[in-house]
Amino acid sequence: MISTNEYFDGNVKSLGYKTSTGNSTVGVMEAGDYEFGTSTHETMIIIEGEMTVKLPGDSVWATYKAGESFEIDANEKFQVKVSAQTAYLCQYK
Amino acid sequence: MISTNEYFDGNVKSLGYKTSTGNSTVGVMEAGDYEFGTSTHETMIIIEGEMTVKLPGDSVWATYKAGESFEIDANEKFQVKVSAQTAYLCQYK
Numbered sequence: 001m002i003s004t005n006e007y008f009d010g011n012v013k014s015l016g017y018k019t020s021t022g023n024s025t026v027g028v029m030e031a032g033d034y035e036f037g038t039s040t041h042e043t044m045i046i047i048e049g050e051m052t053v054k055l056p057g058d059s060v061w062a063t064y065k066a067g068e069s070f071e072i073d074a075n076e077k078f079q080v081k082v083s084a085q086t087a088y089l090c091q092y093k
Numbered sequence: 094m095i096s097t098n099e100y101f102d103g104n105v106k107s108l109g110y111k112t113s114t115g116n117s118t119v120g121v122m123e124a125g126d127y128e129f130g131t132s133t134h135e136t137m138i139i140i141e142g143e144m145t146v147k148l149p150g151d152s153v154w155a156t157y158k159a160g161e162s163f164e165i166d167a168n169e170k171f172q173v174k175v176s177a178q179t180a181y182l183c184q185y186k
Binding site for chain 1: 094095097103104106107108110111112113117119120121123140141142177178180182
C-alpha cells in the first residue's frame with residue numbers, strides 16, 4: 001500500500017512505500033521553516049529544490065541541493081528552511 | 094500548493110509541485126501493468142525501484158533502474174510494468 005501523509009497543515013506531504021532494503025517516503029515541502037523529529041535513522045536526499053538544514057548538535061546551517069543528502073540519527077530533532085517547493089526522498093534505516 | 098493525485102484505483106499516487114523550470118510530480122507505483130498518456134513532454138526519472146517500459150513506437154521493452162530516465166513526447170501513450178513499489182520523478186516540460 002502507498003500511504004499518503006500530511007504534516008504542518010498540508011505544507012509537507014509525502015507518499016510512503018517499501019523497498020527491498022527498508023521504508024522510504026517521497027515528499028514535497030512548501031516554502032517555510034520546519035522542525036522534524038526522527039524515530040529511526042533517516043537519510044534525506046534532495047530531489048528538486050534545496051533545503052537549508054541545521055542538524056542535531058550543529059550550530060550552523062548548511063544548504064543541500066538536488067542530488068545531495070544528509071543523515072539524522074534516531075530520536076533527534078532537526079530544523080529545515082525551504083524557500084521554494086522542494087521534493088525529497090527519505091530512507092528510514 | 095502541493096497537489097495530491099491518485100490513478101488506477103490508488104495504485105499510482107503522486108504529489109504535484111512547481112520548480113523554477115516547470116511542473117513536476119514525485120510519485121509511487123504499486124506492482125502492476127499500466128498505460129499512461131501524456132499531454133505534454135515528460136521526463137521520467139526512477140528514484141527507487143525499477144520500471145520496465147515500452148515507449149511509443151518501440152516494439153521492445155526496456156528496464157530503467159534508480160537514477161535512469163526516459164522521455165516521452167506530448168500526446169503519446171506508453172506502457173509500464175512494475176514488479177515492486179517504485180518511486181519516480183516526472184518533469185513536465
